[in-house]
Amino acid sequence: MIEVRQLSRRFGQVQALDDVSFRVSAGEVAGFLGPNGAGKSTCMKILTGSLAPGGGKVRIGDVDVAADPVAAQRLTGFMPEHVPLYPENTVLEFLRFVAALKGVARRDVRAHLDRIVQRCHLEEVTGRLIGHLSKGFRQRVGLAQALVGDPPVLILDEPTSGLDPHQIVEIRELVRGLRGETTVLLSSHILVEVSQVCDRVVILDRGRVVAERAGHDLATDDDLGTVVLTWDGNREEVARSLAEVAGDDAVTLTAEGAEVVIAGNPVEIKPRLVESVVRAGGKLQGLEERGPTLEDLFLRLTGAMPEPDPGDGRMTPRKDAP
C-alpha cells in the first residue's frame, strides 16, 4: 500500500534522507523507529505530499505522489508531530471543516464524525474551542482529523509524544483496533511502543534504513534490559556482590546506586540481584526495571551506538521508557 523507493532529501548540507526504501502492505501496522532527527518526519512529509522528495519515488496505493499529490492525499490521513490545529475553532467545527476538504458526502458528515468522535473519546469536548483543550485532547483531535474520510492509509507522526501513560495506552489501543482494515505507518522513538503495536518496524538512523524487523522480534526475552537499584550501605561491597551475579561489565555505579544490564528473563534475575544486595549488607531502597532502550537495540543491530548530532543534542536517545 505504501511503497518508498530510493528516497532521498537534502536540507542544505544535511542529508535528511539517503536512499530510503521500504514497503508497507495493505492492512499492516508499520512502525518507523529512530532517534529524533533520524528523518522520520521528513519521510512522512514526503509521503503526505507537503514536502517534495529530492530523489526517488513514493507510491500510495497505485498513485505516484509526485505526479498526482491530490489523488494520493485522498488516500491518506496524516497526523503531524506537533498537531498544530486552529485554536479558534471548536472541535466539531474543525472536524466538519476537514470533512468538507476531504469530500465526505454532506449527508454522511454527521454520522461519520459521530463515529470518529466516539472512537477518539472526544465526546465531552466537541463544543469546546481547540485552543482551550489540554494537550492530550488536542492530540486526539489531531488523530480524529486524520481518521476523517476513512482513508485507507494512516500516517501518524509520534502519536503519543507528550501524553501521559493513560492516554498513551488509549492511543495504542486505538491504533491496534485499526489493524487489518487500515494501513498504518506510525513513527516513534520509543522502542517498547513500537514493538507492542507494530507488525513491522523500519529502523531509521541519520536518514538511512538501518534495519527492518517484525515488531515482536524487537523486544524478546533474550533482550538486554536494565535494572536500577538503590540502597543504603557500603557501595563497593554491594557493587562487588552484584558483579558476582551479573558479571563485571554489566554493573555501572551511579550517584544513588547502580545500573545493571541484564540479559535473559528479568523474572529470574531480579530476585538474585535483590539477594546479592542484602547479602552485602545493603538495605534495598528501590528497584526499577527498564525495558530495552533504543541504544541497546542499535548496539545489537549495528554494533554501534547512535551518534549524537553535533549540532544539537536532539539525536541523543531518550532514556525514559514508559
Place this chain on the structure above:
Amino acid sequence: MRQLWAIARRETRAFLGSVQGPVIGAGFLVLTGLFYYLFVRGYADASLATVRSGRPVFLNLHAGIFHKLYGDVVLFFLFLMPAITMRLLSGEYRSRRYDLLASWPVPAWRWVTGKWLSALAMAAVLLVATSFYFVLTGLLGRITDPVVAPAWQPMLTSLLGLLLLAGTIAAWGVAASAMIAHQAGAYFLGFAISLGLFLVGQLEPYLPGALGVVVHELALDQHFLSFAGGVVDSRDVVYYLGLTAVGLAVASAGLAGRRLSAGRRTRPWLTVAVVVVIAVFLQLVALRRPLRADFTPDQLYSLAPQTEQVLEAIESEAPDAPPVEILAFYQSIDGARQSARALLESFADASARIEFELLDPDTRPERAMAEGVTVTRTVVVRCGDRRRVLLEPGEGQLASAVYRVATDTRPVVYWLLGHGEARIDLEETGGATLMASALSDAGYEVRPLVLADRRVLPADADLVIWAGPKLDPVSADLDLLAAFLREGGAMACFFGPDTPASVQRWTERFNVGQEDNVMVAPSRGGARAGVDLRTIAVTEGYGDHPAVEPMQAITTTFPLVQTLRPRQRQQAGVTGNAILFTGPDSWAETDPEHRYSGIPSYDPPEDLAGPLPFGVAMRIAPADTAQEATSGGRLVVIGSSAFVTNANLGLYGNRDLALNLVGWLAEEEDLLGIRGRRTSYQPLLLDDGTKEWLGWASVLGWPALVGLAWFGLVQYRQWRH
C-alpha cells in the same frame, strides 16, 4: 467548490471571531467616521454659503461627501488589506500547520482563492459598515429644507469599485503571504506591491507617450474614479479582475512551489504567464471596445443618443481631418470640475477626433491668457484655425460647438444698420467693434445688414442684432423683422429710454412691453467711485433661464436702463420671461424732469421700486401655429441701448453675457435637439447642535457600537466554548 467555500468560511469566521477583528473594524470606522464628519461639515458650510449668496452652484451629496469619502477609503485599504491578508498563509507556515494543511487533498489554487475570498468578505463587512453614513446622510437630508437625499446608485457602484479594488490588493497580499513565512515581511511586501500599483500612475507625466499610457492604465486608483462617480466601465472591471487573477496565480505558484520538487517548480509559473497574457489581452479588448453603464440618477455621465450620433459623424465623415481640441478651464476646487471632466471624457470616448485638456486657470494662467480666457468654467473648442468659446456649456451646447467647429458651419450674425445703430466698424466708444470681434472669436460670422429696399432678410441669417437704433425705421423694415421672427429667426435687441417710440411699440407684437422710465440705482459706493447713478449693476438679479444660467454671481453693468417686461395681454404663440432684474434699492424714475437731471428722487406711487425686470427672452411660435412656442423664433430684448458698445462691453462680465445671449439665440443648445443636463443642487443645512451630534455619532458612536458588539460576540464565543 465545497472546499473553496469551506476554506473561505472557516477563515472568515476565524477573523470575525478573533480579537483583532473588532479592533481593526472599530479603527477603520473611527477613521472613516472622522472623514465623513469633516466632509459633511464642509458640505454644510458650502451649502450655507450658497443659500446665502442665492446663487445655486453644483451641490451634490454623493459628489460632495461620498465621492471624497470613498476616495479616502482607497487609501485606508492600501494599508489595511495587507494587514488582513498577511497572516493568511504565512501564519500557516509559522505555526507549522502547513504540514497538516498540505496533507489534505486540496490543490494550491483553492487554498489561495478560499483565503482570498475570506479577505474579500472582510472588506465587504467593513464596507457594509460604512453604509451607516449613507443612512445618516439620508436622515440629515430629511430634517433640512428642502428635503434632499443622497443617490444610492453611485453609492452602490462606489462600494462595488472598492470591493474590486480591495480584492486586487488582497490577491497580492495573499501572494506576499504565500511567499514569505514572516507575517511582518508579508505585510510589507503586500503593502509595497499595492502602494507601487497606486503610485505608478504618478510617473505618467515623466514617461514618454505609450509608456505613460501604460503606466496610467496600471494605476490602481485611476480605475476607481468612474465607480466613485456612479459609472461602471468595462475597462475598470476588467483591470481589477485581471490584476486579481494574476495576483492569485502568483500566490498559487508560491504555495504550490513549496511542495514541488525542484524540477517541477517552474510549472505553476507557466500558469502565471498564461494568466498574465489572458489578462492583458482582455484589457486590450476592453480598452478598444469599452462598455459603460451609467447608474447616476440623471444619467450624469451618459451622452444623449443625438450627441453620440453627431460625434460619430464628425469622425466617420472626415477621419483625416485635424482633431477637435477642447480646452476646459475649471479651478481645481470647483465642484463642477468633476462633472465637466466626466462630460469631456465621454466626448473623447465617443469620438477619436476629440481631444481634451482640463486646466486650472489658477495654476496655468499662461494657458488661460493664451486662449483669452478671463472667467473660470470657460471652455474653448478648437479645430485647425476655427475656434469657439463657451461658458460652462452643457452637453447640447458643447456638442453644437464641436459640430460647428469640426464641420466649419459658422452661424451667421447680421448686424442691423441704417437707423443710427452702434456701428461695427467704428472704434470709438459708441461703436461696436469689440462686440464684432468677440463674436468672430467665438466662432460667428458677422455681417452688416442694411434693410433699405430688401423684401426679405438674407436666407443664411441665423441671428440679427439690433443695437440702439436712434431713428424711426420705416414700417416695412419693422414688418420684415417681425416676419423673420415669426419664421423662426432670432434677434437680440438693445433698446433703452433713448430708442424711438415706434421701435418700442414694435416689441409689443411679441408681448414685450417697454415702460417709459429710467432706472436709478443710488448706490453710494457706486456714486463715490464715479459711477453714474443710472448705471445698473447686476450680480444676482438673473432670471431662471438658460440664456443667463452660467452668469450667476458674475457682475454685469448696463448704462441708462429702461424697464421692460413680458406683457400679461399675450399675443398667441409668444411666451417668455424676464432674465434681468435691477437691484432692490433701485427705482424707476418716471418724472421727465428728473430723468437726466442728476438729482432724481423716489416719488411713489409713480416711481416703481426695484427689483424690476429690464431684460426678457421670448420664444415665438411659427406664424401658422398657435401652439405653445417651444421651437421657432427667439427674441431677447435688453432695456439698455448702449450695452454692447465699446464703452461698456469690456466691463465686468458684460462680454460673457452678450456672448451667452447670442449663444442662446443662435440655438446652440437646441441645434441638435439635445436637452441640457440638469445640474444637481442639494443644499444640506445643519445647525451647530446637529453638527456636534453628528460628530459624536460618526466618530465615536458608530465605531463604538460596532466594535463593542463585535467584541462582545467574540468574548461570548470564547466563554461559551
